[in-house]
Amino acid sequence: xxxxxxxxxxxxxxxxLAAELRLGGxxxxxxxxxxxxxxxxxxxxxxxLATEALWRRGLGPQLDQAxxxxxxxxxxxxxxxxxxxANLHKLVPDERRRGTQIWQPELERVLTAHAEELGxxxxxxxxxxxxxxxxxxxxxxxxxxxxxxxxxxxxxxxxRARFVVGCDGGHSTVRRLAAFPFPGTPALLxxxxxxxxxxxxxxxxxxxxxxxxxxxxxxxGVTEPAAAGHGPGRGAADGEPDGPVTARELAEAIRRVTGxxxxxxxxxDDRRFGDQAxxxxxxxxxxVFLAGDAAHVHSxxxxxxxxxxxxxxxxxxxxxxxxxxxxxxPSLLDTYTRERHPAAEAVLRNxxxxxxxxxxxxxxxxxxxxxxxxxxxxxxxxYFTELLSGVNLxxxxxxxxxxxxxxxxxxxxxxxxxxxxxxxxxxxSRLHEHLRTGRGLLLLTxxxxxxxxxxxxxxxxxxxxxTEPLLLRPDAVIAWQxxxxxxxxxxxxxxxxxxx
Numbered sequence: 365x366x367x368x369x370x371x372x373x374x375x376x377x378x379x380x381l382a383a384e385l386r387l388g389g390x391x392x393x394x395x396x397x398x399x400x401x402x403x404x405x406x407x408x409x410x411x412x413l414a415t416e417a418l419w420r421r422g423l424g425p426q427l428d429q430a431x432x433x434x435x436x437x438x439x440x441x442x443x444x445x446x447x448x449x450a451n452l453h454k455l456v457p458d459e460r461r462r463g464t465q466i467w468q469p470e471l472e473r474v475l476t477a478h479a480e481e482l483g484x485x486x487x488x489x490x491x492x493x494x495x496x497x498x499x500x501x502x503x504x505x506x507x508x509x510x511x512x513x514x515x516x517x518x519x520x521x522x523x524r525a526r527f528v529v530g531c532d533g534g535h536s537t538v539r540r541l542a543a544f545p546f547p548g549t550p551a552l553l554x555x556x557x558x559x560x561x562x563x564x565x566x567x568x569x570x571x572x573x574x575x576x577x578x579x580x581x582x583x584x585g586v587t588e589p590a591a592a593g594h595g596p597g598r599g600a601a602d603g604e605p606d607g608p609v610t611a612r613e614l615a616e617a618i619r620r621v622t623g624x625x626x627x628x629x630x631x632x633d634d635r636r637f638g639d640q641a642x643x644x645x646x647x648x649x650x651x652v653f654l655a656g657d658a659a660h661v662h663s664x665x666x667x668x669x670x671x672x673x674x675x676x677x678x679x680x681x682x683x684x685x686x687x688x689x690x691x692x693x694p695s696l697l698d699t700y701t702r703e704r705h706p707a708a709e710a711v712l713r714n715x716x717x718x719x720x721x722x723x724x725x726x727x728x729x730x731x732x733x734x735x736x737x738x739x740x741x742x743x744x745x746x747y748f749t750e751l752l753s754g755v756n757l758x759x760x761x762x763x764x765x766x767x768x769x770x771x772x773x774x775x776x777x778x779x780x781x782x783x784x785x786x787x788x789x790x791x792x793s794r795l796h797e798h799l800r801t802g803r804g805l806l807l808l809t810x811x812x813x814x815x816x817x818x819x820x821x822x823x824x825x826x827x828x829x830x831t832e833p834l835l836l837r838p839d840a841v842i843a844w845q846x847x848x849x850x851x852x853x854x855x856x857x858x859x860x861x862x863x864x
Contacts, residue, residue: 388685
């Protein structure tokens with residue numbers, strides 16, 4: 365074996381997954397087709413769940429340093445306020461569970477440094493051309509591993525591991541080679557945009573009869589029905605145009621939507637995307653897994669894609685590591701699809717709804733007017749904010765466990781017992797400070813400290829005075845809360861294997 369797990373794709377999802385596997389004590393290997401990291405801005409932030417996840421791994425200071433101007437700078441650079449539903453910029457974020465405004469290239473630099481400090485190997489300039497699972501490995505398992513074939517500047521290279529994870533984006537080669545079913549809906553709208561220098565007058569941004577003209581700072585773009593216009597080539601997904609956005613293409617799109625002729629001197633940092641919504645029917649076929657955009661694609665409305673992918677990595681990493689180490693049965697890996705598939709389905713649902721609200725036409729205009737009024741209702745505003753942040757996501761655990769079990773625990777202030785016995789108050793810390801090793805965590809009170817014996821060798825134990833007993837998985841999902849000994853034993857056995 366060249367590695368325990370080979371990860372295809374060195375974007376944020378692949379890098380975080382590799383770091384999680386390394387924290388779990390196994391050997392990941394990342395292969396990436398590009399010779400160097402891409403500098404296209406793409407995503408411009410991550411939500412509360414991913415932010416909390418990175419803080420739990422000790423990356424909070426790096427995130428803060430990477431966004432010196434914070435929200436204000438990004439909002440000014442992008443020409444809009446942050447936090448919207450279908451470009452209705454009225455959402456009020458929950459200050460208790462904040463996201464992070466950070467351009468994707470900077471996030472990749474943070475995660476690359478984190479992974480490399482942990483000893484992760486990253487092989488760039490390796491383009492995947494074939495997958496060869498061992499006999500019996502697909503689709504139900506039974507084989508011992510999988511071999512990938514990568515094209516490099518020095519010829520083909522074969523690498524073998526027990527598992528392969530495709531983190532290689534919306535046009536995933538892993539997904540195609542492994543023949544994952546990828547059902548969904550085709551694009552309703554398409555957007556082309558870039559950083560533009562105009563020569564002469566420019567029409568006002570806003571909604572028009574046939575589409576939307578977007579402009580803020582030096583950014584400009586057009587959203588219109590997917591059938592409008594002609595791109596320079598055809599892509600693999602839903603017949604979308606592919607290739608770079610040209611100045612002529614964008615000028616023609618602006619004319620179609622606004623009726624105005626414009627002259628574009630320069631365009632760079634260009635991008636094109638549609639709102640097709642598709643999801644792999646399963647995230648695992650034998651020794652091959654999918655994560656991030658390789659597993660699900662959707663409209664970028666609401667900025668949910670990167671957050672969703674990073675949480676895929678947090679969910680899968682510790683489970684794969686536990687199975688490779690032999691601490692947990694292979695059946696633990698079945699919980700990855702079972703938990704993350706519904707999470708992505710919820711995002712596909714709300715992005716489809718946003719696309720419906722972004723389509724041109726007077727009927728949609730009327731609906732948007734009503735939605736603006738709805739967002740003025742505090743409870744409704746909170747609902748849509750939590751819908752986009754995913755903070756109310758709850759996994760269906762395989763044993764009886766009332767809420768908040770199944771939810772991601774927010775960062776808490778913890779007051780440790782003075783000596784762990786008499787209930788006196790000791791040091792004050794934050795929850796994220798106790799989860800940096802990637803292990804589970806059992807919080808107990810002085811009166812329940814005897815339960816610590818169940819966690820021996822399976823989870824860290826901290827005795828606190830200001831919260832109910834909690835068992836957290838390595839991804840900070842609440843697995844148990846203030847129950848009896850039998851229920852704690854079931855939760856520990858389910859997620860961490862038998863006592864050892």
